[in-house]
Amino acid sequence: MRILLTGGCGFIGSAFVRMALSRGHEVTNLDKLTYAGNPANVADVADLPGYRFVHADIADPQAVAGALEGVDVVVNMAAESHVDRSILDPAAFPMTDVVGTAVLLDQARRAGVARFVQVSTDEVYGSIPEGAFRETDPLEPSSPYSASKAGGDLQALAWHRTYGMDVVVTRGSNTYGPRQYPEKLIPLFVTNALDSEPLPVYGDGQQIRDWINVDDHCAGVFAALEHGVAGEVYNVGGGNERTNLEITERILTLTGRDATLIRHVSDRPGHDRRYALATDKLRRLGWAPQVAFPDGLAGTVAWFQANRDWWEPIKSGAYRAYYDAQYGGREVPGS
Ligand code: NAD
């Protein structure tokens, strides 16, 4: 397939680029290169004949139309992707995650692509105290990020219903692995721990996420792309529920640090307590996660240990200003 992938300079996108090329597909990577987009993430494949880069915004119809020439399928991973940033400054989120998705959908429809995969998140369902979300559950997003992603899902499904376009939506759970921008829980805590800096745990740290390895997530998107039914939604979950404190303790052990680095800070507003996904629908397409969490996390920590030259430059400059705005003055006294 000739795939137009958006957001391929980000965390999951760059893993998807590698997987697609290794499976013999051609990839055009359209990326705006926001703070989260890093050309170094695809430097190892940039010169391969099956790879092409287009520096553009998914909300720019002309640029998108040009990039779509000769393309068979679209996989939309481009997004503003961090909940905390969406709380600090929500403006960019609907622009990319809703409007950008609608522009991309419409250009893809005009270009007559065979399939459009909208890569979404379990966060569109909101929080679930017990059991697991199914694809038919209502959308009750809590944050500006997840509300914007829900808007993108609805745009995609509307293009299927209205225009008969071949659209599939995937909803992935919390993803971890190499090259994740050090603002999300795992890469932030790993890099802070390696520098013996405090680990800011929100609230009581008993919130639960269902963690999936980045390659398992990408394989799930591929399964939906290759075998999914048009107009359907597929959950992509790791079946691997952990509290944030358990993640924190594992990272401390893997980095050889101790609990004195833990700082409880004030909770995130609107913080979802628990995510969990039923994944039998995607499993019926032949997919199943392959990476055991202890192995995957150990491999991720080892990658960050070995690649300081990747994350040290990121954690300076504008990142410091973000970090101070996000975490300054939040420490709970006595923690
Ligand atoms: P990321 O923040 O690491 O990367 C996002 C990429 O999109 C960057 O390369 C950025 O430059 C690009 N981008 C942003 N706005 C753009 C625009 N307007 N036009 C073109 N490119 C733009 O994100 P990620 O963690 O790799 O997530 C990828 C996708 O997977 C997102 O759609 C996200 O919602 C979804 N997802 C992520 C997770 C997770 O845990 N990280 C879980 C489920 C779903």
Ligand code: TYD
């Ligand atoms: P995050 O990686 O931001 O993903 P999401 O909010 O999309 O699930 O956060 C994962 C969990 O970790 C979430 O419950 C919030 C918590 N968290 C902290 O406790 N401290 C932090 O510094 C961060 C970034 C997250």
